Amino acid sequence: MTSKTGPKGLSRRQLLLRASAAGASFVIGSGFIAAKDAAWASETAALKPETFATLVQMARDIYPHDRIGDEFYVIAVKGYDDPASAEDIEAGIEALDAAARGKGHASYLDTGWERDRVDILRGMEESAFFQTIRGGLVTGLYNQKAVWPVFGYEGESYSKGGYIDRGFDDINWI
Amino acid sequence: MSAPFDLNDDTVVVIIGTGAGGGVLANELAQKGVSVVALEAGGRYLPDDYINDEWDSFGQLAWTDPRTTSGDWRVAKDFSGLPAWIVKAVGGTTIHWAGASLRFQEHEWKAKTAYGDVLGANLLDWPIDAAEMAPWYDLAEDKLKVTRTGGRDGLPGNNNFKVFEAGAKALGYEEVHTGRMAINSAEYDDRLPCQQTGFCFQGCKWGAKWSAAYTDIPRGEATGNLEVRDNSHVARILHDDSGKVTGVEYFDKDGNLQLQKARIVCVAGNSFESPRLLLNSASPMFPDGLANSSGQVGRNYMRHMTGSVYAVFDKPVRMWRGTTMAGIVQDEARHDPSRGFVGGFELETLSLGLPFMAAFLDPGAWGREFTSALDEYENMAGLWIVGEDMPQETNRVTLNHDVKDRWGLPVANVNFSDHPNDRAMRDYAYRKGAEIYDAVGATRTFPTPPYPSTHNLGTNRMSEKARDGVVNKWGQTHDIANLFISDGSQFTTGAAENPTLTIVALAIRQADHIARQMSSGEL
Numbered sequence: 001m002t003s004k005t006g007p008k009g010l011s012r013r014q015l016l017l018r019a020s021a022a023g024a025s026f027v028i029g030s031g032f033i034a035a036k037d038a039a040w041a042s043e044t045a046a047l048k049p050e051t052f053a054t055l056v057q058m059a060r061d062i063y064p065h066d067r068i069g070d071e072f073y074v075i076a077v078k079g080y081d082d083p084a085s086a087e088d089i090e091a092g093i094e095a096l097d098a099a100a101r102g103k104g105h106a107s108y109l110d111t112g113w114e115r116d117r118v119d120i121l122r123g124m125e126e127s128a129f130f131q132t133i134r135g136g137l138v139t140g141l142y143n144q145k146a147v148w149p150v151f152g153y154e155g156e157s158y159s160k161g162g163y164i165d166r167g168f169d170d171i172n173w174i
Numbered sequence: 175m176s177a178p179f180d181l182n183d184d185t186v187v188v189i190i191g192t193g194a195g196g197g198v199l200a201n202e203l204a205q206k207g208v209s210v211v212a213l214e215a216g217g218r219y220l221p222d223d224y225i226n227d228e229w230d231s232f233g234q235l236a237w238t239d240p241r242t243t244s245g246d247w248r249v250a251k252d253f254s255g256l257p258a259w260i261v262k263a264v265g266g267t268t269i270h271w272a273g274a275s276l277r278f279q280e281h282e283w284k285a286k287t288a289y290g291d292v293l294g295a296n297l298l299d300w301p302i303d304a305a306e307m308a309p310w311y312d313l314a315e316d317k318l319k320v321t322r323t324g325g326r327d328g329l330p331g332n333n334n335f336k337v338f339e340a341g342a343k344a345l346g347y348e349e350v351h352t353g354r355m356a357i358n359s360a361e362y363d364d365r366l367p368c369q370q371t372g373f374c375f376q377g378c379k380w381g382a383k384w385s386a387a388y389t390d391i392p393r394g395e396a397t398g399n400l401e402v403r404d405n406s407h408v409a410r411i412l413h414d415d416s417g418k419v420t421g422v423e424y425f426d427k428d429g430n431l432q433l434q435k436a437r438i439v440c441v442a443g444n445s446f447e448s449p450r451l452l453l454n455s456a457s458p459m460f461p462d463g464l465a466n467s468s469g470q471v472g473r474n475y476m477r478h479m480t481g482s483v484y485a486v487f488d489k490p491v492r493m494w495r496g497t498t499m500a501g502i503v504q505d506e507a508r509h510d511p512s513r514g515f516v517g518g519f520e521l522e523t524l525s526l527g528l529p530f531m532a533a534f535l536d537p538g539a540w541g542r543e544f545t546s547a548l549d550e551y552e553n554m555a556g557l558w559i560v561g562e563d564m565p566q567e568t569n570r571v572t573l574n575h576d577v578k579d580r581w582g583l584p585v586a587n588v589n590f591s592d593h594p595n596d597r598a599m600r601d602y603a604y605r606k607g608a609e610i611y612d613a614v615g616a617t618r619t620f621p622t623p624p625y626p627s628t629h630n631l632g633t634n635r636m637s638e639k640a641r642d643g644v645v646n647k648w649g650q651t652h653d654i655a656n657l658f659i660s661d662g663s664q665f666t667t668g669a670a671e672n673p674t675l676t677i678v679a680l681a682i683r684q685a686d687h688i689a690r691q692m693s694s695g696e697l
């Protein structure tokens with residue numbers, strides 16, 4: 001049977017990812033609106049930069065976590081910046097902007113307050129576009145190992161010998 | 175003859191599926207000297223292969239071949255192509271399972287007698303009872319090294335359990351403990367004690383939890399009487415003009431159709447695939463599918479009345495650390511119709527990692543009501559409700575001829591709607607779960623809807639009379655003497671308890687019966 005392996009410790013890469021996640025969560029506070037000229041937005045491959053920036057804002061408005069930086073939302077939707085999906089995404093974002101205009105805003109990105117953007121999203125939550133984006137975020141956002149520390153989740157534990165000597169029963173307030 | 179066996183060897187017992195039912199049956203028969211060919215649709219994965227990561231593990235082990243859904247259950251909307259969360263691998267869902275191992279209560283073997291007529295429910299008494307099953311349960315508990323049985327200690331309580339225990343005791347519950355678990359509390363069976371890694375659902379990398387994958391299967395193979403062919407998907411069971419089954423057709427590793435002859439065929443593909451296989455084996459002699467003279471094949475699908483309650487506290491809990499399900503309150507398992515429903519339920523500790531919590535806490539939800547809950551993940555405690563649900567004829571597995579799998583075979587459609595008794599029990603259990611956490615200062619509690627089914631039961635049920643079900647008290651089909659059902663689909667009713675200990679006990683008992691019938695020449 002499997003023998004008890006010794007704790008391996010975190011790899012350099014994992015440590016770096018954790019460090020950047022923790023740093024980002026302090027640098028970028030709540031209410032940060034994705035800027036059209038942000039570096040990652042102008043580097044789009046298949047989508048218009050504005051479209052991608054709108055998509056990132058939409059992602060944050062669907063699953064807003066004030067302690068998670070924009071880069072994680074970027075990673076979560078980056079897969080749509082692809083020729084195969086570009087047409088659908090452009091059309092979906094165009095519909096989103098049209099809905100924003102219908103409520104008196106210049107565009108979704110120019111809708112200044114989260115409350116107003118959420119109101120726009122509520123109006124289209126049954127649409128296939130919204131459901132695709134929301135469904136994709138469930139894994140796209142929450143399955144990024146680098147965001148887990150923000151939630152306290154510790155992930156893989158076997159290589160560290162489990163929690164038998166690391167606090168599986170360390171609760172002290174009950 | 176010893177393994178490997180020839181395709182034309184018609185003296186072998188063929189077992190389809192190697193999970194709790196099939197894996198145990200295969201080993202038990204092999205130990206008795208019976209030649210067995212076990213065909214398993216999935217691949218082989220051992221503790222070194224298991225992954226401490228929810229989605230990666232799901233991708234490695236879960237059954238994701240197409241299925242379709244209908245009915246008013248929320249799973250049909252939120253996870254329409256994934257009615258069940260089960261495994262496709264050698265060892266079956268015993269790789270994923272949490273290890274909770276409980277015997278049925280005496281009255282649960284006789285649900286129809288105990289509960290009387292329940293409108294809309296197709297209740298029936300099992301043709302066996304607690305006294306008949308007691309020695310087989312003893313053997314099953316010893317095989318699985320179940321804690322708090324056979325003189326074995328319980329597991330230590332983790333953080334999630336401590337919160338649960340304090341709340342339950344504050345409410346006055348008395349039967350509160352760390353469960354009867356098929357997880358080693360000390361070194362038994364050449365397997366390590368639990369190391370509290372907290373990934374019981376992803377396969378235990380220490381081998382502390384019992385799984386057929388690394389116990390019964392290799393032990394059966396070591397006898398030389400068992401050959402397990404992995405990546406072998408059975409498509410059809412064949413029969414002769416006398417109506418006896420003669421072998422099975424399956425797609426092998428390379429996608430080639432093979433025919434394995436057999437003296438006896440045992441079906442153990444879990445409660446969707448087993449009836450699907452009988453239905454897909456329809457022939458001019460059996461136009462409604464094999465063993466289906468009662469019309470009950472695929473019907474009475476049960477999935478347990480389930481749900482979860484998660485609670486947030488003002489301080490950290492870190493529920494994911496340690497065993498996933500070692501904690502139970504049994505006080506509500508009794509039958510007490512004054513609560514507004516028949517049958518009972520168990521409350522068991524449960525934890526999901528962050529990725530699964532995001533997927534299952536409130537499927538489809540978005541916005542701050544949802545994200546503010548996840549923000550408190552570190553301060554959450556959780557429990558799972560598992561109770562008896564009512565068998566209904568219309569909750570059933572049928573063939574969906576419009577959707578084919580990669581072999582061109584019609585897939586299973588799973589139709590399910592809650593019975594009013596299921597709903598009444600769930601509402602009551604949600605309230606009790608919330609009260610447990612409120613009693614120790616929860617600041618917010620969430621009723622979480624049932625996940626894709628982990629317990630799948632009843633679609634080839636056991637009955638005394640041939641007209642009421644598919645198999646007799648040995649799991650032998652009423653219609654075809656050398657065709658057996660060996661998994662959870664035999665269940666006549668579901669009882670409140672997690673099913674696997676009972677599946678294992680029935681498989682050990684069935685092996686004994688088959689071996690006796692073979693040596694007496696009856697089979």
Ligand SMILES: Cc1cc2nc3c(=O)[nH]c(=O)nc-3n(C[C@H](O)[C@H](O)[C@H](O)COP(=O)(O)OP(=O)(O)OC[C@H]3O[C@@H](n4cnc5c(N)ncnc54)[C@H](O)[C@@H]3O)c2cc1C
Pocket residue numbers: 190191192193194195196213214215216259260261262263264265266267268270271272273274275375406407408409442443444445447448451499627628629630660661662663672673674675677
């Ligand atoms: C996350 C999770 C937690 C659980 N926790 C518990 C618990 O704590 N306690 C408990 O009692 N139960 C638990 N269960 C349930 C338990 O795992 C099942 O009840 C049990 O494994 C069912 O046994 P089975 O033999 O019916 O099917 P399975 O164990 O699912 O085995 C069926 C096998 O048949 C194979 N198969 C299907 N069709 C074919 C075909 N056509 N050809 C070849 N092979 C085929 C499948 O690939 C599979 O390997 C849990 C389940 C899950 C998913």
Ligand code: SF4
Pocket residue numbers: 162357367368369370371372373374375377378379380381382383496497498
């Ligand atoms: S908590 Fe225990 S039983 Fe569960 S996976 Fe870890 S070592 Fe295995």
